[in-house]
Amino acid sequence: MVRLELVEVAGNSYVASGKYGIGVYFDKPSKTAVLIDSGPNASIIEEVCAKISEMEYQIVAVLHTHGHAVNHGGNSYLKKTFPNIRICATHLASYLIENPSFELFVFDAGTGSDEKAEENKGSKRALVTDYLPSKDSTFHIHTIPFKIVSLPGHSPGLVGIITPDHVLYCGDALFGPKTLNKQDILFYHDLMAARRSFKKLLMMKMNAYVLYHGGPYKNVSGLILKHLTIMRDTSDLLEAFIKENPSTLEQLVQKVMNKYELEDNLQRHGLTTSIILAYLKELQQAKKIVAHVEQGMLVFSKSTEA
Ligand SMILES: [Zn+2]
Structure with a gap:
């Protein structure tokens, strides 16, 4: 098995290697670390935590981009290991994080998967401690300022998180090429909101962008164009079916x-x-x-x- 690494994106902003772009911001003066999303389960976040403690940093908070299970599955482990950890998410994302069974209605229309509800039961104990603003503003963890940017479209209450290094962790507001190539339809629950979020992303000038499914990018304009093409093709296809x-x-x-x-x-x-x-x-x-x-x-x- 390939060992997970923490890859430097810019300055003190890092991302876990592998399938899930879990973010880590290291605050040198206080020797504390802030996570961005927590991965799908205990085993991946455990590896991330091990790397952080090897560097002698203390994990104090996790900021969530949105409420999908693959983004907050590590919370039970975090709460058990660091009982005072701050778990931060927008109101809308908290609703899904604290009630994982609601996600079943998104992913399989509530028709089954008791197994998944069972598996998610544990994370019910890791309740959200702080609400992130759902509109653009600044949110502090101790004295560290994180800029919160509203990027709706993929999931209700999705926000991007900008570290003091001007690295934007986008969650699933955008997908990396692997997802774009594999999936012919992209997961957005509100297309007009997604298009507005793309425009907003195009206007931003960040040092880097981190996609939860895709990792770090210096520039995302090419990726955004690809998203728009796929969305237009899907829309045209459905319109043609209905016209027929x-x-x-x-x-x-x-x-x-x-x-x-x-x-x-x-x-x-x-x-x-x-x-x-x-x-x-x-x-x-x-x-x-x-x-x-x-x-x-x-x-x-x-x-x-x-
Ligand atoms: Zn998602």
Whole structure:
């Protein structure tokens, strides 16, 4: 097994190597460390903590970008190991962090996965201690100023966190090339908000950007263009399906899953359904399609105005 490393991004801002971009900010004067997100489970965060204590720093807080289980799965371990740790998240993200079973409704439409709810039970004890602002402002851990930037679109209450080194930890506001190449549909629950967040990111001049799925980048404008292309392709595809034949949500989910050869499982189906709903909402707002109920069935068809 490859040992996890802490990679310097800029100054005192670091990121864990490997699949999950857990951030670490080292405050030299106080010898304290602040984590950004905590990974999917105890084993990865344990390795991160071991590296930090080898450097003789004390972990005092974890700042969460958003409330998905892969971002806060290490909290139970952190709370057990550092009982006084501050766990910080926006109100909306806290709702998911403290009630992990709600995530089931996002990922598999609440149709199963008791196993996952069971697995998540432990993190219920690691409650959020501080609310991060959901609007742009500054949040202090002791005397360390972190700038909080609202970047909605992927998950309710998602924020980016800027360290004093001007490194922006974006959470899942953007995905790295591996995710972009593997996934033909991107996970955004609010597309208009995601597009606004992309614009905001394009205006920012940071020393570096850290993606939770993708690691550190000096510049993200190329990646943003790629996101916009994929989003346009998905939207065009759904619009074409609907123009061809009025369709129910279930029919559209089936068409998209078949087209992209997505694996047949409840989680994939639930995730695809929530992503498609976001596109249908946007197409309705643009008056390209309309929704109506026919014999108790919700049907999407082409708009006569388009
Ligand atoms: Zn996420």
